[in-house]
Amino acid sequence: MITPRFSCSQSEKSVTVSVYCPSVRASDVEINVDDTLFTLHINPYYLRLNFPHALQEDDEASAQYDPASGFLTVTLTKAVPGQDFEDLDLLAKLLAPRPTEQPSQGPLIEVLDSQSAEVSPEDDLVARAEGLSLEQQEILEAAANDWQLPQEVPEPLDKLKTTPQERYGFLDMYSGFFQHIQHQPNEINEIGEDVETCPPAERRKRRLQREEEKWDEDHYMADFVDDEYIQELLHWTHPHTQPVTEFQYTEAENMKMLRLPRKEYLATPYQTHQLYLTLLTLLFAYAYESRTTQQDPTPESGWTISSLVPAFTALDPPPYSPTPKAAPETFDPSELAATFTTSYRRSLAFPLFRSWALAERCRADVAAFLRGGKRMVVRCLLEMKDVLDHHEVYYVYSKIWVDDFCVWVQSASDEALLQLADAVASLKMEKSAVGWGLEELEKIAREDLDRSSDSDDESEDEVERMLPAPL
Incomplete structure (x- = not known):
């Protein structure tokens, strides 16, 4: 049909x-x-x-x-x-299946009547004595004598695995998408050929190793000194950060939403919390790509977006720090900082323009997207999806991540997104958190720039002294 x-x-x-x-x-x-x-x-x-x-x-x-x-x-x-x-106007939300009704948690068996059998006092005493185990007797004796028994919390059991395959993607719903990775020219894959069996801890280890390998301090210092084009990018106004009086999707956007999967997501509060954090990394990558191309995608746009999302390159989504036990829409500044630190590191190690100021501007864009509500966030994700869908390799990340996010966000609360926007906008990012000595590199670059300026002034003075005096 x-x-x-x-x-x-x-x-x-x-x-x-x-x-x-x-x-x-x-x-x-x-x-x-x-x-x-x-x-x-x-x-x-x-x-x-x-x-x-x-x-x-x-x-x-x-x-x-x-x-x-x-x-x-x-x-x-x-x-x-x-x-x-x-x-x-959120068509994918209307097309989603009807929410599953929660089963009753009441008792499955109801006792209508009961009648105890006649037991002699002697038989009852014998039965009770036989039923007491040694451990129960120890507990009773401890209670009578007020002994302090040791109490230990049992360790949680490991997840039962029946296959070497690991799951990944949105809510860990996917597997098997990279079975033939060795035959595909996937430039952003940081896990290797064992991507289907690599555990999460190893994925994160390989991602961090790859970021260290790609970091180039000379490239960073060059962009810091010669930042004329970066300044132009910083002053460009993203259309999606402007207030919209009456939001309306285009016909093309409606067609994209009709092709989205129709699923019901039964996420736990902890999983919901993780999804909000992962959404930040996706929006940051979109903000960087759309700002550096000024919303005119290039053949490199798919690579740029994918390289900046850890959940794509290493199948390693947030959290990147211990998550506090709080409501799904409540975020601690430390975990937000850890999430954006990862995005900052990738923006300083992989793409063409590597600038701390540009990363900060992209974070401000993310806050503005969130402040626009779920409709604006869906619009950004649809544009991101369009770029990935037109790439012969990176379309797979649209299937296992972006498609589901486009559906899930439509059911998100605008109030929750607004709270997240305020938290992102007020976040204070420290250059030291990146771990690459950015402040020291910038200091060296400024000193070299000052020395070069002084040398140029001395050369000009020397030339003036060598010129003949005016008549």
Whole structure:
């Protein structure tokens, strides 16, 4: 079945679904409404939408088909007039499966009646004595004599593994995507040919080793001294950081959302926390690429984005520091600093322009994207996805990471994203955290620049002394 193009709008009393299904017979259309679930079938098209609130079919509901334009317009009545149906423009969220109902946690067996058998006092005493183990007797004696027994917390059991393969990607849902890595020219792969079996700890070790190998202090000092073009990049205003009065996705963006996977993500609070941190690394990579190309992607854009995301190059997502036990939307400055330190290191070691000031500007862009809410974040991810999807190798990272993020973010809370934006904007990054002595290198570069300037002045003075006196 084909999922048709569609759009949704609402009025005070109804919700309108406009579906593009050309060259069909209107008499064959089947429409069903079950509380919040709307389904439409007209061969070869099938559409199933999950709305946030209940709808109903009554006398005011209608469906009209225009053969000239190919659009079927379905008007459904709101069960509660005046109720606001939020996020009707987030198509992937409407297409997602209906949330799974939580099973009851009540008792599975209910005792209706019970009758104890007649037991003699002697038999009961014998049974109780036999039932007491040595350990139980020890506990009873300790309680009677107020002994202090040692108490130890058992170690958690290791995860049971039945295969050497490791999982990776969004919520560790994927495996097998790199089975033939040795036959593919994947330049950003930092794990090697054993990518499918490499454990997470080893992935991080190899990533850090690769960053150390790629670090070039001469390149950094050259960009620090000759920063004319970098200054131009710093002063460029990213369009997605500007306030939007009325947000609306383009037709191309709606088509991309229709092709996204339709999944329900049952993430734990800890996993949700990790996803927010990983989202920061994706947005930082997008901010760097779009700023350095001024939103005009080049053939190198796929490589640039992929090189800056540790979850791509080494399948090593955050957290990069111990995560405090807090709510999923609450972030400690130390873990945010650790997350951005990793992105900063990669921006200073891999791409063409290596500047601390540029990294700081990209972090400010990330805060602005988040402040724009989930719709703006989805727009950034869709542009990132478009770049990766057009690359013959790096498209795989769109499949195991970006596609799922595009769907998951649509269900995120704008309030949570706003809190994260404020935390990112107020973050104080230290150059010493990178570990490459940036402050010392900048000091040396300034001293060399001052000496060169003094030498030029002395040379000019010497030339003036050698010139003949004016008549």
